[in-house]
Amino acid sequence: MTYNTAKGTRDFLPLQTSRRTFIFETIKKVFNLHGFQNIETPAIENLATLNGKYGQEGDKLLFRILNSGNFLENIDLSQQNSSKELANKICDKGLRYDLTVPFARFVVNHFNDINLPFKRYQIQPVWRADRPQKGRYREFMQCDCDIIGSNSIVNEAELIEIIEEVFSALNLQVTIKVNNRKILAALAILIGKEDCLTDITIAIDKIEKIGLEKVLDELRTKDFTPSQIDTLKPFLVIEGSNEEKLSQLKDIFRDIEIGLKGIEEIEQMKDLISQEIEIDLTLARGLNYYTGMIFEVKSKEIAIGSLLGGGRYDNLTGIFGHAGISGVGISFGADRIYDCLDQLGRFDPKMEKSSDILFINFGFPYVKTCLQYAKRLRAENISCEVFPHEKQISVQTSYAAKKGISFVAYVGEDEIKSGNLTIKTMASGEQGKYSFEQLKTLLKQTNSQTNKTYELNNNCKD
Amino acid sequence: MTYNTAKGTRDFLPLQTSRRTFIFETIKKVFNLHGFQNIETPAIENLATLNGKYGQEGDKLLFRILNSGNFLENIDLSQQNSSKELANKICDKGLRYDLTVPFARFVVNHFNDINLPFKRYQIQPVWRADRPQKGRYREFMQCDCDIIGSNSIVNEAELIEIIEEVFSALNLQVTIKVNNRKILAALAILIGKEDCLTDITIAIDKIEKIGLEKVLDELRTKDFTPSQIDTLKPFLVIEGSNEEKLSQLKDIFRDIEIGLKGIEEIEQMKDLISQEIEIDLTLARGLNYYTGMIFEVKSKEIAIGSLLGGGRYDNLTGIFGHAGISGVGISFGADRIYDCLDQLGRFDPKMEKSSDILFINFGFPYVKTCLQYAKRLRAENISCEVFPHEKQISVQTSYAAKKGISFVAYVGEDEIKSGNLTIKTMASGEQGKYSFEQLKTLLKQTNSQTNKTYELNNNCKD
Numbered sequence: 001m002t003y004n005t006a007k008g009t010r011d012f013l014p015l016q017t018s019r020r021t022f023i024f025e026t027i028k029k030v031f032n033l034h035g036f037q038n039i040e041t042p043a044i045e046n047l048a049t050l051n052g053k054y055g056q057e058g059d060k061l062l063f064r065i066l067n068s069g070n071f072l073e074n075i076d077l078s079q080q081n082s083s084k085e086l087a088n089k090i091c092d093k094g095l096r097y098d099l100t101v102p103f104a105r106f107v108v109n110h111f112n113d114i115n116l117p118f119k120r121y122q123i124q125p126v127w128r129a130d131r132p133q134k135g136r137y138r139e140f141m142q143c144d145c146d147i148i149g150s151n152s153i154v155n156e157a158e159l160i161e162i163i164e165e166v167f168s169a170l171n172l173q174v175t176i177k178v179n180n181r182k183i184l185a186a187l188a189i190l191i192g193k194e195d196c197l198t199d200i201t202i203a204i205d206k207i208e209k210i211g212l213e214k215v216l217d218e219l220r221t222k223d224f225t226p227s228q229i230d231t232l233k234p235f236l237v238i239e240g241s242n243e244e245k246l247s248q249l250k251d252i253f254r255d256i257e258i259g260l261k262g263i264e265e266i267e268q269m270k271d272l273i274s275q276e277i278e279i280d281l282t283l284a285r286g287l288n289y290y291t292g293m294i295f296e297v298k299s300k301e302i303a304i305g306s307l308l309g310g311g312r313y314d315n316l317t318g319i320f321g322h323a324g325i326s327g328v329g330i331s332f333g334a335d336r337i338y339d340c341l342d343q344l345g346r347f348d349p350k351m352e353k354s355s356d357i358l359f360i361n362f363g364f365p366y367v368k369t370c371l372q373y374a375k376r377l378r379a380e381n382i383s384c385e386v387f388p389h390e391k392q393i394s395v396q397t398s399y400a401a402k403k404g405i406s407f408v409a410y411v412g413e414d415e416i417k418s419g420n421l422t423i424k425t426m427a428s429g430e431q432g433k434y435s436f437e438q439l440k441t442l443l444k445q446t447n448s449q450t451n452k453t454y455e456l457n458n459n460c461k462d
Numbered sequence: 463m464t465y466n467t468a469k470g471t472r473d474f475l476p477l478q479t480s481r482r483t484f485i486f487e488t489i490k491k492v493f494n495l496h497g498f499q500n501i502e503t504p505a506i507e508n509l510a511t512l513n514g515k516y517g518q519e520g521d522k523l524l525f526r527i528l529n530s531g532n533f534l535e536n537i538d539l540s541q542q543n544s545s546k547e548l549a550n551k552i553c554d555k556g557l558r559y560d561l562t563v564p565f566a567r568f569v570v571n572h573f574n575d576i577n578l579p580f581k582r583y584q585i586q587p588v589w590r591a592d593r594p595q596k597g598r599y600r601e602f603m604q605c606d607c608d609i610i611g612s613n614s615i616v617n618e619a620e621l622i623e624i625i626e627e628v629f630s631a632l633n634l635q636v637t638i639k640v641n642n643r644k645i646l647a648a649l650a651i652l653i654g655k656e657d658c659l660t661d662i663t664i665a666i667d668k669i670e671k672i673g674l675e676k677v678l679d680e681l682r683t684k685d686f687t688p689s690q691i692d693t694l695k696p697f698l699v700i701e702g703s704n705e706e707k708l709s710q711l712k713d714i715f716r717d718i719e720i721g722l723k724g725i726e727e728i729e730q731m732k733d734l735i736s737q738e739i740e741i742d743l744t745l746a747r748g749l750n751y752y753t754g755m756i757f758e759v760k761s762k763e764i765a766i767g768s769l770l771g772g773g774r775y776d777n778l779t780g781i782f783g784h785a786g787i788s789g790v791g792i793s794f795g796a797d798r799i800y801d802c803l804d805q806l807g808r809f810d811p812k813m814e815k816s817s818d819i820l821f822i823n824f825g826f827p828y829v830k831t832c833l834q835y836a837k838r839l840r841a842e843n844i845s846c847e848v849f850p851h852e853k854q855i856s857v858q859t860s861y862a863a864k865k866g867i868s869f870v871a872y873v874g875e876d877e878i879k880s881g882n883l884t885i886k887t888m889a890s891g892e893q894g895k896y897s898f899e900q901l902k903t904l905l906k907q908t909n910s911q912t913n914k915t916y917e918l919n920n921n922c923k924d
Contacts, residue, residue, distance in 0.1 A: 003511045003567050003782050006555050009504030011568050013575055014582070017500045033840045035817035035847035035865075038479045042471030042601050043505060043557075043587060044525075049465045063506075066526040066553055068591040070545045077539040083532045091528055093468050095505075105465050106473050113475055115864045117850055120476070125505060129530040139504050152851035154829055161837065272830055320465050355497035367616055368734055375623065378495045385497035388579055389614035402577045403497075 008130070008138030015352045019341070020141075022351060023170065023334050024123055027143045030165045031121040034158060036145045039120050041102040043127075047094045053101045053319065055288065061128045064091035095127040099144040100289075100316065100329065107148060108320040116149030116325075123334075135305065135339055146329030148317075153265055155328050156293045156312065157272035163297060163308060163330065164275045170337065171346050173300040174307060176275060179283040180266055181290050181311070183249065186259025187235055190252070191228040198288060204236070205284040212236060235281065242270070242279045249281075265293055289313040295330055299340055307340065308332050350404075350450060355383045356443050357407040357423075358400040363390040370411050373421070373436065382443045400426060406446060409439070470592070470600030477814045481803070482603075484813060485632065485796050486585055489605045492627045493583040496620060498607045501582050503564040505589075509556045515563045515781065517750065523590045526553035557589035561606040562751075562778065562791065569610060570782040578611030578787075585796075597767065597801055608791030610779075615727055617790050618755045618774065619734035625759060625770060625792065626737045632799065633808050635762040636769060638737060641745040642728055643752050643773070645711065648721025649697055652714070653690040660750060666698070667746040674698060697743065704732070704741045711743075727755055751775040757792055761802055769802065770794050812866075812912060817845045818905050819869040819885075820862040825852040832873050835883070835898065844905045862888060868908060871901070 005011055012020060028038075050062055064087055071090045080086045096102055099122045107114065123143045132138055145162065147155045160176060167174045184204070188197040199222050203215045215236075216229055224232075238248050246263055253259025266279060285294045292312030299307060310330030317325045341347050357377070359370035370386045377384045385405075387396045400408050410422040420433040423442070434442065467473055474482060490500075512524055526549055533552045542548045558564055561584045569576065585605045594600055607624065609617045622638060629636045646666070650659040661684050665677045677698075678691055686694075700710050708725055715721030728741060747756045754774030761769060772792030779787045803809050819839070821832035832848045839846045847867075849858045862870050872884040882895040885904070896904065 003508065004571065005504055006506045006508050009506050011504070011572065012502040013572060014499035014501055017502055020502075021500065032815060033843070033845045035820075035845055035867075037476035037815060038483065039476055040474040040479055040482075042467055042473070044468045044471050044589065044601060046465065046468050060530075063530070064528040065557075066528050066549060068522075068525070072542075072545040072548065077542060080534075080539060083534040086534065087528055095527075105467075109466065110473065110475060115861060117861075119847070127506065139506060147850065150850040152823075154823070154833070154848060154850040157833065158848070158850070161833075165840070272833060353494055353499060358497075361614075361616070371616070371619065371623075371734060378627070381495070383495045383497055385581070386616060386620070388609065388612040388616040388620070399577060399579075405497075 006138075008132035008136075010137065010139070018351045018353050019347050020334065020338060022347075023337055023341070024141070024143065026169045027166050027332055027334070028121070028123065030162055030169065031145050033165075034119070034145075034162055036119040036121040039103075039106065039122055040124060041096070041099070041106055041122070043096050043125070044093050045096055045102055045105070047088075047092055049105050049320075050094050050097055050101065054097055055286075058097060061130055062097055063095040063127045063129050065093040065095070066090060067092055096124070097128060098126050099124060099142050099331065100146070100313075103144070103146060104316045105320050107317050107325065108322045111322065117147055117155075118149055119145070119147045121145040135336060137335060141334040143332040143334050144329055146327050148325050148327035151312075151314075151326040153268045153293075154272065156265075156269045159295065159310065159328065159330050160269070160273045160275050160277065163295070166332065167297070167307075170341065172307070172337070172340060172344075174297045175300055176277045177280040177283050177296045177298065178266065178269075178277050179280055179294050180262035181292055181294055182258045182262030182265070183253070183281065184284060186253045186256040186262065187232065189256050189258070190235075191224075191231045193224065193228060196222075196224075200232075201284045201288075202286060204282055205286050207236065207282040238281055242277070245279050245281065262292075269293065285309055285311055289316050291315070293328065302340060302343055304340055304343075305336055306333065307336050352404060353383075354404045355385045356405070356447060357382070357384045357409055357439075358396070358403075358405045359384070359386040359409045359411060360393060360396050361387040361390050362410075362412050366411055366413075366416065369416055370409070373409070373411065376436065377440065377443065380440055380444070382440070382447070397424075397426070407443070468600070470594035470598075472599065472601070480813045480815050481809050482796065482800060484809075485799055485803070486603070486605065488631045489628050489794055489796070490583070490585065492624055492631065493607050495627075496581070496607075496624055498581040498583040501565075501568065501584055502586060503558070503561070503568055503584070505558050505587070506555050507558055507564055507567070509550075509554055511567050511782075512556050512559055512563065516559055517748075520559060523592055524559055525557040525589045525591050527555040527557070528552060529554055558586070559590060560588050561586060561604050561793065562608070562775075565606070565608060566778045567782050569779050569787065570784045573784065579609055579617075580611055581607070581609045583607040597798060599797060603796040605794040605796050606791055608789050610787050610789035613774075613776075613788040615730045615755075616734065618727075618731045621757065621772065621790065621792050622731070622735045622737050622739065625757070628794065629759070629769075632803065634769075634799070634802060634806075636759045637762055638739045639742040639745050639758045639760065640728065640731075640739050641742055641756050642724035643754055643756055644720045644724030644727070645715070645743065646746060648715045648718040648724065649694065651718050651720070652697075653686075653693045655686065655690060658684075658686075662694075663746045663750075664748065666744055667748050669698065669744045700743055704739070707741050707743065724754075731755065747771055747773055751778050753777070755790065764802060764805055766802055766805075767798055768795065769798050814866060815845075816866045817847045818867070818909060819844070819846045819871055819901075820858070820865075820867045821846065821848040821871045821873060822855060822858050823849040823852050824872075824874050828873050828875075828878065831878055832871070835871070835873065838898065839902065839905065842902055842906070844902070844909070859886070859888070869905070 067090055075089055125139055126142050127139050163176055184201055185197055188194050188200050203219050207215050238245050249263050283296055290311035291314040294311035296306045297308035308330055312328040314326045361367050374384045374386050397408055406426055408424045415421050420435055423434045424431045529552055537551055587601055588604050589601050625638055646663055647659055650656050650662050665681050669677050700707050711725050745758055752773035753776040756773035758768045759770035770792055774790040776788045823829050836846045836848050859870055868888055870886045877883050882897055885896045886893045
């Protein structure tokens with residue numbers, strides 16, 4: 001019998017974990033520089049909180065947790081006829097599906113403890129019972145920041161800046177795509193199907209994946225008349241620069257107020273930012289709760305799904321009984337960012353954390369002296385380890401080599417007598433005698449050089 | 463309808479999250495200084511991996527995840543007669559119950575990718591369907607470090623050092639209790655019930671909670687004869703200094719090899735460490751997989767459950783088909799450490815992360831200049847924010863005050879003309895004119911002072 005990770009989930013080895021930490025810390029640093037504060041919500045939520053918030057598709061993808069104990073008590077199994085019905089009776093809890101809905105619940109629950117406008121970030125895993133495939137996992141990390149309690153476009157401008165700062169720190173070339181749900185709403189009005197905004201949004205969302213013609217076919221099956229589709233089509237093929245797009249839109253929506261409002265928001269935001277953005281009128285972002293600006297980030301360098309999504313929602317907390325709080329947020333797809341950096345070979349090769357020095361173990365009583373030296377070095381913020389058992393020196397140095405440790409120390413009879421340690425530099429094989437103070441200096445210098453190299457690599461753009 | 467967090471789970475507000483992060487980072491730093499490497503395993507594991515690893519009690523506390531889709535397919539509901547039976551048919555996956563069993567699976571799955579002795583740490587949440595009560599949650603964090611592939615007592619000595627370094631950095635006074643499972647095994651031999659080591663261990667484990675007499679009563683119900691209990695009792699009441707305890711033990715176990723081996727291990731470990739430890743012969747640690755030294759940490763300052771547990775296990779990976787790898791590890795109970803620091807008032811009051819400065823929003827076009835200043839400050843690692851919408855100044859400064867922001871900046875007509883900003887120090891109410899360079903210097907100085915204060919508080923012992 002073999003014991004593997006559950007389908008769609010992954011173990012992370014030390015190197016992968018260091019790389020992931022680098023991504024999270026980079027994002028976190030930018031969030032902090034913008035005054036966002038970190039919160040956390042539980043992995044487990046009551047299903048009452050999650051059900052119905054992600055559309056029918058989303059409901060199917062929720063992981064449900066079986067009630068504990070005698071969960072069949074009071075249930076007449078002969079009365080059940082579907083899995084769905086039974087699931088609702090034997091499961092009260094589910095796993096977090098995204099960070100936005102739990103955040104909305106959080107805001108309603110803690111409304112008296114937060115200070116509006118509230119800028120929060122949250123970096124936690126989410127779970128979806130999706131069919132696993134390349135680059136899509138059942139357990140993956142989301143890195144969200146949201147500002148709620150302010151409907152000013154300044155917030156959108158700030159998010160664009162955050163997007164630029166994060167991807168620039170990660171050394172990834174990206175396109176920031178924007179659109180506005182008000183423009184899509186105006187489109188629904190224009191073709192006389194105001195009530196079908198969701199159908200239009202879902203259809204448009206698929207243009208990139210399945211192409212314009214197939215999307216139009218799909219709309220035909222959904223009761224859209226040929227004349228409605230004729231009205232829709234020119235909108236979907238608008239091309240040109242951002243300015244050209246906006247000017248064509250102004251013409252199309254000249255009599256539709258909500259459309260003009262959407263255009264105005266894009267223009268105001270553009271005026272506040274220095275970053276390059278691309279207005280993409282086919283950008284829709286599936287989730288229904290968006291009501292204003294929407295965002296998406298794509299890699300300029302490799303073909304991979306979106307690296308970020310987000311937008312403004314005017315009434316997310318309404319579903320939990322607290323209406324009228326406008327918010328806007330973005331969510332970085334850390335797993336896809338990882339895949340992107342990995343494919344492009346952009347991770348610093350020295351990213352795996354290791355020790356600075358290994359003390360070779362010559363058995364008792366020498367190991368005791370090694371432990372004391374190690375303790376003194378750690379007090380100086382130098383990472384070090386003592387090989388735990390006596391083995392051939394070659395085995396011990398090979399351990400150091402595999403783990404990327406730069407120096408090994410020999411402490412035997414001579415060294416204890418003289419008070420000097422024998423230090424071998426792993427890269428060159430050179431050996432020398434060092435007093436403890438000299439060793440400290442050597443290790444600190446090496447450390448600060450490594451950090452410098454790391455920062456250089458980290459800040460240098462292609 | 464109200465929407466709360468699920469029973470036994472918690473939201474964390476910014477202040478709580480900062481405090482938790484401080485605990486995790488402190489522990490992480492010590493792990494890194496000792497050359498431990500970070501790994502992660504998924505929250506969801508196949509139940510085949512989890513079932514039967516935590517005893518009957520543990521099995522009951524596993525959270526099971528309902529299979530997705532039509533989970534009743536191929537199940538004849540009329541044939542089911544218990545919740546337990548049905549659960550096994552409709553759930554293949556469960557939530558991680560601890561970090562040790564997933565680590566054992568990890569080691570077996572990635573045996574070719576790791577370098578023995580392997581020193582890993584893991585800081586992740588675990589879930590148990592326990593009855594929630596004060597200080598006991600259904601979702602809580604474990605911070606584990608383990609060394610596998612070495613049976614040397616040097617590893618135990620290193621763990622003791624880690625324990626001391628972490629609690630000292632957290633500014634908590636603790637007692638490190640140790641015992642050895644080999645001594646408990648010898649005890650089982652001594653009373654002629656070698657096969658009842660588990661019963662003895664479980665009973666002894668309860669002495670602290672229910673007292674010696676009740677434990678003896680429990681053993682009587684489990685087929686222990688009066689003479690066996692008479693043999694056991696003197697062992698349980700051994701008192702005195704560590705040396706006195708060891709000397710009495712040597713006498714009791716003079717003919718029982720495994721007992722003498724346990725005593726020897728304690729003595730060897732004591733010889734390698736400088737930390738004060740307490741040999742506690744009633745310490746048993748419930749989990750069956752321990753085979754050698756066991757550890758527990760209690761607060762010296764307040765009455766609260768153990769802050770850490772751990773021990774040596776000689777065959778943990780055996781359950782996953784890879785026998786013969788010895789390991790030893792400890793697990794910090796971060797949630798209890800939090801409660802401890804909180805009750806003792808030991809958290810630094812300045813721990814909540816916030817911005818260094820807030821730009822007051824006077825509307826367009828001034829806000830655009832504010833955004834540009836903010837961007838330049840962030841490039842200097844200064845955290846700042848621009849109030850997102852125009853409101854009375856009093857509302858905006860009150861936001862700054864509530865969020866603990868030290869300075870606010872006014873950028874209006876005059877400031878744009880002169881190129882100087884008006885800066886208000888929130889604490890004193892003083893206002894002054896600053897060039898951008900002067901502002902930068904002011905904020906950097908304030909920042910480095912805050913960091914210094916923080917480090918001082920952090921390093922100072924009571």
